[in-house]
Amino acid sequence: xxxxxxxxxxxxxxxxxxxxxxxxxxxxxxxxxxxxxxxxxxxxxxxxxxxxxxxxxxxxxxxxxxxxxxxxxxxxxxxxxxxxxxxxxxxxxxxxxxxxxxxxxxxxxxxxxxxxxxxxxxxxxxxxxxxxxxxxxxxxxxxxxxxxxxxxxxxxxxxxxxxxxxxxxxxxxxxxxxxxxxxxxxxxxxxxxxx
Numbered sequence: 001x002x003x004x005x006x007x008x009x010x011x012x013x014x015x016x017x018x019x020x021x022x023x024x025x026x027x028x029x030x031x032x033x034x035x036x037x038x039x040x041x042x043x044x045x046x047x048x049x050x051x052x053x054x055x056x057x058x059x060x061x062x063x064x065x066x067x068x069x070x071x072x073x074x075x076x077x078x079x080x081x082x083x084x085x086x087x088x089x090x091x092x093x094x095x096x097x098x099x100x101x102x103x104x105x106x107x108x109x110x111x112x113x114x115x116x117x118x119x120x121x122x123x124x125x126x127x128x129x130x131x132x133x134x135x136x137x138x139x140x141x142x143x144x145x146x147x148x149x150x151x152x153x154x155x156x157x158x159x160x161x162x163x164x165x166x167x168x169x170x171x172x173x174x175x176x177x178x179x180x181x182x183x184x185x186x187x188x189x190x191x192x193x194x195x
Contacts, residue, residue, distance in 0.1 A: 015063050041084040051083045140168040
């Protein structure tokens with residue numbers, strides 16, 4: 001086995017050949033610092049832990065494609081970053097999630113005013129997209145995401161079926177996710193984490 005903390009070309013060769021002990025060693029070397037890195041982005045322990053597991057599943061599944069051992073560090077952290085940003089993109093259409101980020105100080109305590117400006121731009125963009133939704137979708141979205149009502153409660157309030165409520169939410173979220181410019185939030189997170 002390699003000296004602790006030292007990833008060698010031989011270790012990577014063993015990983016590429018499906019050696020589970022080599023994989024375990026790499027996991028042991030990276031899992032804690034990877035968790036810290038992801039937690040800075042997501043501010044959620046359970047989600048950060050899930051992403052760490054996903055990263056190592058991805059590494060195992062693509063072990064035969066791992067090249068230069070000196071690039072392993074950036075490869076692992078790039079996968080982690082991409083998974084984290086992907087999770088944020090899935091949740092970004094929710095105003096509640098934007099507020100969660102704000103309260104978690106991801107943007108508020110950033111070292112420059114740029115992040116707050118970008119956060120405000122992103123919030124405005126979400127509001128603008130919501131205003132473009134068809135009236136019924138807008139109504140359902142508002143009742144569910146902003147008032148916290150369940151699909152059943154919304155169905156009773158609007159006199160429609162629970163399935164119809166669900167369909168409206170699915171369409172609304174699909175529209176929002178497909179049209180939002182998440183690069184604003186990605187830039188803000190980058191400023192917070194690295195500058």
